[in-house]
Amino acid sequence: MPSAPRFVAVDWGTSRLRAALVEDGRVVGRSDSDEGIGRLRVGEHEAAFARVCGAWLAAEPSLPVALVGMVGSREGWFPAPYASCPAGAAEIAAGALAVDLPHGATGFVVPGLRFDEDGRVDVMRGEETHLLGSAVVDGLVCLPGTHCKWALMTGGRIARFASFMTGEMHALLREHSMIGRPATEPGDPAGFARGLAIGMAAAPGGLLNLLFEARAATVAGAMSPACLGPYLSGLLTGQEITGAFRLFGRPTTVTVVADEPRAALYRDALGSEGIGVTVLGQEPTLLAGIAAILAAR
Amino acid sequence: MPSAPRFVAVDWGTSRLRAALVEDGRVVGRSDSDEGIGRLRVGEHEAAFARVCGAWLAAEPSLPVALVGMVGSREGWFPAPYASCPAGAAEIAAGALAVDLPHGATGFVVPGLRFDEDGRVDVMRGEETHLLGSAVVDGLVCLPGTHCKWALMTGGRIARFASFMTGEMHALLREHSMIGRPATEPGDPAGFARGLAIGMAAAPGGLLNLLFEARAATVAGAMSPACLGPYLSGLLTGQEITGAFRLFGRPTTVTVVADEPRAALYRDALGSEGIGVTVLGQEPTLLAGIAAILAAR
Secondary structure, eight states, X not given: OOOOSEEEEEEEOXXXXXXXXXXXXXXXXXXXXXXXXXXXXXXXHHHHHHXXXXXXXXXXXXXXXXXXXXXXXXXXXXXXXXXXXXBOHHHHHHTOEEEEOGGGOEEEEOOEEEEEETTEEEEESSHHHHHHHHTOSSEEEEEOSTTEEEEEEETTEEEEEEEEOHHHHHHHHHHHOTTTTTOOXXXXXXXXXXXXXXXXXXXXXXXXXXHHHHHHHHHTTSSOHHHHHHHHHHHHHHHHHHHHHHHHOOOSEEEEEOOTTHHHHHHHHHHTTTOEEEEEOXXXXXXXXXHHHHHHO | OOOOSEEEEEEEOSSOEEEEEEETTEEEEEEEESOOGGGOOTTOHHHHHHHHHHHHHHHOTTOOEEEESGGGSTTSSSOOOEEESSBOHHHHHHTOEEEEOGGGOEEEEOOEEEEEETTEEEEESSHHHHHHHHTOSSEEEEEOSTTEEEEEEETTEEEEEEEEXXXXXXXXXXXXXXXXXXXXXXOOTHHHHHHHHHHHSOOTTOHHHHHHHHHHHHHTTSSOHHHHHHHHHHHHHHHXXXXXXXXXXXXXXXXXXXXXXXXXXXXXXXXXXXXXXXXXXXXXXXXXXXXHHHHHO
16 A cells, blocks of 8 residues: 655644644644634634645645544535445545645545444544554454544444544533532542443443432542542443443454543553553554555545 | 421522422412522521511511421531431431521421442432422332432332432533534424433443434434434433333333423323323422421421
């Protein structure tokens, strides 16, 4: 598989715009801003892009530019359709949207990916690129985050996946809820393991019951307020892992795409279940994924 | 069971203070304010109470006053301990906290209730009074709300209960989350039944997965934005009912303590499962519960 010697990788999500100039697989320049898709209105994207990538393209207008993430959503700069599972680099590349960029440069938006089953649907935007870059041929890949993704790779293609609002739920509980209000900072890290054990165990009452019980334990004096924040994180992570195992089957190994300190939480949580864990960084998988898509175009 | 001929019932929760002057089981006076416990600081409670109940007590200082709800929490006016399950009117009355009130009046704070099992704990404050007032001797009682309670009554006592953060979760999702952001108003009521069916069905991925899928269906065009808000409400209600059935066993009848329009949602949801529903109003059960506690003192 030939790789493009030089390209610009743009990871444009809800809260940040991150760009890298890549040469032979190495990052030779970086530029970013807080002008995420969630903070921009119609008409503001081109200038935000130019502030971050303009100098590279002015000097070298022929550089290929790959745009990944929410930049391709309906609220983004270039709404791009979803490809459908199963999808490998060829299917993702075939769904890419060619776009004109400042300085006469040209680029493409990586399509999102959707998975349909029994009338239900799931979607991703950005994670498909990391998944291709993980180079997992057959196996389960976990991408923790605001909306965590678990994906089953088969024959080097994304066969199916499921999303979990783990990260966003934790933020909601900590920042806006009565459930998380008794929590104090700094959190006691021992709370994570305690919550994880409850979240991984059989929970007949379900998550809405477990969440209230976390508050109840605190106000009844059965849990310290310092434990509560990490406890909620462990509880949600345990529920996510349990849900993923039920959907995909319990694996012997999982590849986790995450940076520290989040990677360590999943390494520990899965390790405590006797599951082998391989951790890959977010930037390497992004860049490898773009290289794979470029090679397949 | 003799009942006190005249008393003042004070339902003092997080967001409101509601008082009623009761005579022979009938409400002969009402007074309320938005000075809920969540809006008051230390030292502000007595004046708030006097604004709502002062005129009654000035005219008749010997009136018994029952204080119910978050007024007895750690953040309340008179922190009161929890009674423990199983608890009937006698156990609740024995745990009541006698307090001095303006105009030389005396009152009591109804204690909260806690349920312990296998190292886990649940709590309520206020609902214990409604449960006693429901007059259910043996059976399952559901109290919908911000933090819904399901309780098993045995021999006229509250044997065990479980809480679900259904109402608060819906508010979090609608007001603060990316999951609920695509929702438009007015909501399409058909969304509730659709969400309820998914929430009641087997969900191997769990609630964190179901919640993300609601957003995914909307952004992928498989659900109208007008459906999303009622869909989330139905989904959460279905998960709560499913959880309660797993904890307490599937009942043939349920008593629901709620006012309209919330009562109708539970009547329909449980009715569609072939379960008989008796609906009781919130004020009658509160007043009957206080009367039962007064009679047991």
